[in-house]
Amino acid sequence: MIHHGTKSPVMIKEVKKLQKRNSSSKSRSRERDRRRRSRTRSRSRSPRDRRSWGGSGGRDRPSSSRNSRGQPGANLRKPRWDLNRLEPFKKDFYVPHNAVQNRDPRIVEQYRAEKEITLRGKNIPNPVFDFDEAGFPDYVLREIKRQGFSEPTSIQAQGWPIALSGRDMVGIASTGSGKTLSYILPAIVHINSQPKLSRKDGPIALVLAPTRELAQQIQQVADDFGHSSGIRNTCLYGGAPKGAQARDLDGGVEIVIATPGRLLDFLESGKTNLKRCTYLVLDEADRMLDMGFEPQIRKIIEQIRPDRQTLMWSATWPKEVKNLAEDFLKDYAQINVGSLQLSANHNILQIIDVCQDYEKENKLSTLLKEIMAESENKTIVFIETKRRVDEITRKMKRDGWPAVCIHGDKTQQERDWVLQDFRSGKAPILVATDVAARGLDVEDVKFVINFDYPSCSEDYVHRIGRTGRRQKTGTAYTFFTPNNANKANDLIQVLKEANQVINPKLLELADSKAGGYGRNRGGRNRWRSRGGGGGCGSGRNGKERSYSRSRSRSYSRERNGRSSRRSYSRSYSRSRSPISNRNEVIGKSYWSSER
Numbered sequence: 116m117i118h119h120g121t122k123s124p125v126m127i128k129e130v131k132k133l134q135k136r137n138s139s140s141k142s143r144s145r146e147r148d149r150r151r152r153s154r155t156r157s158r159s160r161s162p163r164d165r166r167s168w169g170g171s172g173g174r175d176r177p178s179s180s181r182n183s184r185g186q187p188g189a190n191l192r193k194p195r196w197d198l199n200r201l202e203p204f205k206k207d208f209y210v211p212h213n214a215v216q217n218r219d220p221r222i223v224e225q226y227r228a229e230k231e232i233t234l235r236g237k238n239i240p241n242p243v244f245d246f247d248e249a250g251f252p253d254y255v256l257r258e259i260k261r262q263g264f265s266e267p268t269s270i271q272a273q274g275w276p277i278a279l280s281g282r283d284m285v286g287i288a289s290t291g292s293g294k295t296l297s298y299i300l301p302a303i304v305h306i307n308s309q310p311k312l313s314r315k316d317g318p319i320a321l322v323l324a325p326t327r328e329l330a331q332q333i334q335q336v337a338d339d340f341g342h343s344s345g346i347r348n349t350c351l352y353g354g355a356p357k358g359a360q361a362r363d364l365d366g367g368v369e370i371v372i373a374t375p376g377r378l379l380d381f382l383e384s385g386k387t388n389l390k391r392c393t394y395l396v397l398d399e400a401d402r403m404l405d406m407g408f409e410p411q412i413r414k415i416i417e418q419i420r421p422d423r424q425t426l427m428w429s430a431t432w433p434k435e436v437k438n439l440a441e442d443f444l445k446d447y448a449q450i451n452v453g454s455l456q457l458s459a460n461h462n463i464l465q466i467i468d469v470c471q472d473y474e475k476e477n478k479l480s481t482l483l484k485e486i487m488a489e490s491e492n493k494t495i496v497f498i499e500t501k502r503r504v505d506e507i508t509r510k511m512k513r514d515g516w517p518a519v520c521i522h523g524d525k526t527q528q529e530r531d532w533v534l535q536d537f538r539s540g541k542a543p544i545l546v547a548t549d550v551a552a553r554g555l556d557v558e559d560v561k562f563v564i565n566f567d568y569p570s571c572s573e574d575y576v577h578r579i580g581r582t583g584r585r586q587k588t589g590t591a592y593t594f595f596t597p598n599n600a601n602k603a604n605d606l607i608q609v610l611k612e613a614n615q616v617i618n619p620k621l622l623e624l625a626d627s628k629a630g631g632y633g634r635n636r637g638g639r640n641r642w643r644s645r646g647g648g649g650g651c652g653s654g655r656n657g658k659e660r661s662y663s664r665s666r667s668r669s670y671s672r673e674r675n676g677r678s679s680r681r682s683y684s685r686s687y688s689r690s691r692s693p694i695s696n697r698n699e700v701i702g703k704s705y706w707s708s709e710r
């Protein structure tokens with residue numbers, strides 16, 4: 116940041132000259148982004164700010180890797196990469212199946228249109244229609260069959276041919292749509308085509324993930340699909356003893372799945388290196404590139420040869436991340452499945468309860484009674500702070516509910532058994548901070564409750580995405596208070612995109628903000644400076660206001676081409692779901708008691 120006030124006029128002139136020289140508009144906008152982010156970082160010192168980027172437990176912060184300069188990885192030297200002297204390696208393995216190659220372009224287009232696949236980039240190969248067309252080796256196909264999958268999901272169908280071609284790529288598809296296999300299976304093919312590891316070689320594939328639990332989950336997938344071809348892996352994450360992880364590294368592993376802090380620790384201590392790494396994955400890439408992680412990611416990527424293949428995945432891709440991501444991608448292809456705007460999984464019924472803060476605990480209690488009376492009742496309750504997570508869990512237990520909780524202050528051991536009990540169903544209620552918001556794939560989560568609204572609508576999409584996975588249905592309840600009003604517009608966009616019934620009180624809140632101070636001030640955004648216009652979502656236009664006014668007492672919703680007008684409370688007490696005609700909206704008395 117340049118403080119003109121502290122510089123002489125000559126210096127200011129010099130600075131201006133320098134700025135002029137930097138004439139490329141692209142690099143200028145990147146620079147601006149970077150400055151804005153570092154400004155935001157330097158401001159983000161209050162506990163509240165730390166919470167806003169997942170500090171409430173989402174962030175895996177290494178303590179021992181802090182060094183004299185306070186930043187993990189600060190002692191790492193950036194290698195000077197000379198592409199002429201680097202050992203060449205192969206990254207394009209894709210041999211299109213005859214059926215794929217010769218498919219009528221109209222059929223390909225029709226498939227992409229049906230699946231809502233949008234592509235960006237040159238020479239993108241056709242999608243595959245079934246597993247056999249993807250050209251995976253038999254040992255991978257056998258595992259796919261063993262898992263009982265019948266066909267590739269859309270992101271897999273279009274993502275595999277790109278990933279197998281060695282292209283850099285960004286893959287954006289809804290929560291629970293199978294992104295993990297979209298990058299793990301090509302990683303296996305990539306690894307099996309490289310020369311064997313020698314002693315002291317680091318991994319060939321590196322997968323970075325934002326939380327320990329997610330990293331462990333990815334490791335399970337790497338185990339399931341890699342073991343038949345003898346691919347070894349390890350998972351490096353904080354909070355667990357380093358010994359076992361170091362031993363894995365010593366023995367040689369082809370895949371490392373890591374949270375950034377612990378990986379930097381091992382890189383600094385020379386326990387591993389990324390000289391052999393040619394396949395890099397950022398899972399939950401927008402989270403990995405936000406201001407909590409970006410400096411660490413940059414440090415790690417500097418250690419990897421520039422001609423590597425880089426793949427980024429998420430269910431959300433805010434435009435602020437795009438420029439930054441491009442720093443790490445070359446001639447990349449991008450796939451979006453579904454809407455290009457921020458969107459939630461359409462298999463989730465989203466219910467927004469506009470209420471006051473003091474009402475939340477009673478509401479939660481009523482809702483839990485309804486939910487727990489159901490046979491399928493696995494539920495995640497998201498709460499903003501670690502302290503409140505502990506407090507509410509205590510109260511739930513006191514009321515007799517089988518609740519466990521997880522957040523960043525718990526020991527890793529406790530985090531592990533809590534998640535295990537939740538996965539197995541032994542404890543069907545998990546209370547969590549955003550540490551559980553991304554990527555976690557727990558079978559049969561039927562309900563998500565946002566006790567506190569998250570800091571931005573991307574997080575909302577990820578949180579509710581813990582249900583409705585693998586084409587199953589789920590319900591998300593969200594308590595939304597007037598304090599959250601500056602995020603109402605963004606939420607309304609997400610609801611509208613998914614054809615959800617919109618609570619008129621939410622429209623009223625949005626409306627109340629629209630004309631006043633809150634206009635164009637969405638929630639804080641971790642990719643944008645605080646207080647800057649816009650916040651989490653896009654700017655709003657005048658249309659919004661008339662929409663909310665005209666519907667402040669009733670709403671209209673399109674379903675199956677029919678438009679209906681009825682009251683919000685009645686729509687839920689009559690158990691109508693926008694997902695299907697299923698008669699399963701839980702919380703009927705909850706909704707009637709609300710009014």
Ligand SMILES: Nc1ncnc2c1ncn2[C@@H]1O[C@H](COP(=O)(O)OP(=O)(O)OP(=O)(O)O)[C@@H](O)[C@H]1O
Binds near residue numbers: 553556580
């Ligand atoms: N082709 C397939 N058919 C059926 N199920 C699949 C298929 N591929 C993956 N799955 C399953 O779908 C579930 C969700 O996959 P995954 O966790 O990869 O989703 P995701 O897209 O990464 O979601 P998120 O955005 O929440 O991280 C997993 O249980 C996985 O085993």
Ligand SMILES: [Mg+2]
Binds near residue numbers: 294295398554
């Ligand atoms: Mg995932």
